[in-house]
Amino acid sequence: MRLDVNDVSVTLARADIVKSVSLRVEDGRFVGLIGPNGCGKSTLLKSIYKVVRPSAGGVILDGTDVLRASPKTVARMMGVVGQFNELSFDFTVREMVLMGRTPHKKLLDADSAEDERLVEEALLTVGMLPMAGRSFLSLSGGEKQRVVLARALAQQPRFLVLDEPTNHLDIKYQLQILSLVKSLGIGVLAALHDLELAAAYCDHLYLVKQGRIYAEGPPRSVLTREIISEVFEVDCQIYENPVTGGLGIAYLESGRVAASEAAAARTRS
Numbered sequence: 001m002r003l004d005v006n007d008v009s010v011t012l013a014r015a016d017i018v019k020s021v022s023l024r025v026e027d028g029r030f031v032g033l034i035g036p037n038g039c040g041k042s043t044l045l046k047s048i049y050k051v052v053r054p055s056a057g058g059v060i061l062d063g064t065d066v067l068r069a070s071p072k073t074v075a076r077m078m079g080v081v082g083q084f085n086e087l088s089f090d091f092t093v094r095e096m097v098l099m100g101r102t103p104h105k106k107l108l109d110a111d112s113a114e115d116e117r118l119v120e121e122a123l124l125t126v127g128m129l130p131m132a133g134r135s136f137l138s139l140s141g142g143e144k145q146r147v148v149l150a151r152a153l154a155q156q157p158r159f160l161v162l163d164e165p166t167n168h169l170d171i172k173y174q175l176q177i178l179s180l181v182k183s184l185g186i187g188v189l190a191a192l193h194d195l196e197l198a199a200a201y202c203d204h205l206y207l208v209k210q211g212r213i214y215a216e217g218p219p220r221s222v223l224t225r226e227i228i229s230e231v232f233e234v235d236c237q238i239y240e241n242p243v244t245g246g247l248g249i250a251y252l253e254s255g256r257v258a259a260s261e262a263a264a265a266r267t268r269s
């Protein structure tokens with residue numbers, strides 16, 4: 001399922017937050033959205049999953065006009081893991097995940113054996129089956145995050161939108177969840193903060209700066225020292241990780257940068 005975001009702009013409280021952004025996620029590709037705090041990643045994702053209405057532009061998923069389609073129509077295709085998972089009412093973990101089946105049901109349809117099977121499978125996948133009877137509100141941040149992902153998996157989406165899916169997760173679950181999402185083989189658009197993880201898992205990156213796409217391409221072409229310095233205002237060295245062969249980023253503290261530049265200047269003179 002292919003996602004096309006065409007010239008989307010979002011204005012909130014009279015501020016232009018997303019400015020004419022276009023992007024594409026081809027079927028089966030894992031695409032990352034990266035950028036500094038407040039650059040507009042979540043707002044852009046919310047406009048894709050219909051929580052925020054763009055002031056201009058269009059969102060097309062597999063030929064369906066997402067902005068005009070009903071929420072149920074979109075939910076049959078698209079699973080979402082948002083950034084905040086708070087609820088006013090308490091549900092059990094199993095009930096939360098069962099909600100993922102709602103888009104596939106008619107009003108008053110009972111839960112089928114297949115629904116129950118998909119819920120068990122999703123809970124098993126994220127390691128939350130032993131806590132199926134627990135109250136959702138009593139869970140830790142990482143446990144909640146895994147339940148919300150299980151709900152999205154039970155939905156059997158053909159496209160996933162993830163807003164910082166590894167937020168709150170310890171390293172085991174960060175790696176497990178990203179590997180799992182990648183193994184689904186469906187189109188994924190995910191906002192990620194960890195640039196090394198983004199490089200390891202994403203086929204393609206869009207880097208956002210102040211509401212606009214600043215750079216896009218394969219991770220190695222986007223995650224360069226120059227671009228990271230321009231957008232994140234942090235100096236770094238890019239290297240090939242000798243163990244994994246993946247892209248490594250060594251961040252340099254500003255004091256150390258100044259010291260190494262001074263040392264380099266002394267060597268030159």
Ligand SMILES: Nc1ncnc2c1ncn2[C@@H]1O[C@H](COP(=O)(O)OP(=O)(O)OP(=O)(O)O)[C@@H](O)[C@H]1O
Pocket residue numbers: 012013015017035036037038039040041042043044
């Ligand atoms: N409802 C709103 N009204 C006014 N401003 C908003 C609203 N929602 C978000 N913003 C502002 O829009 C900007 C972009 O926010 P957004 O949450 O999209 O950023 P982000 O890139 O996801 O940031 P982070 O990495 O910190 O999660 C921020 O300056 C934020 O304060």
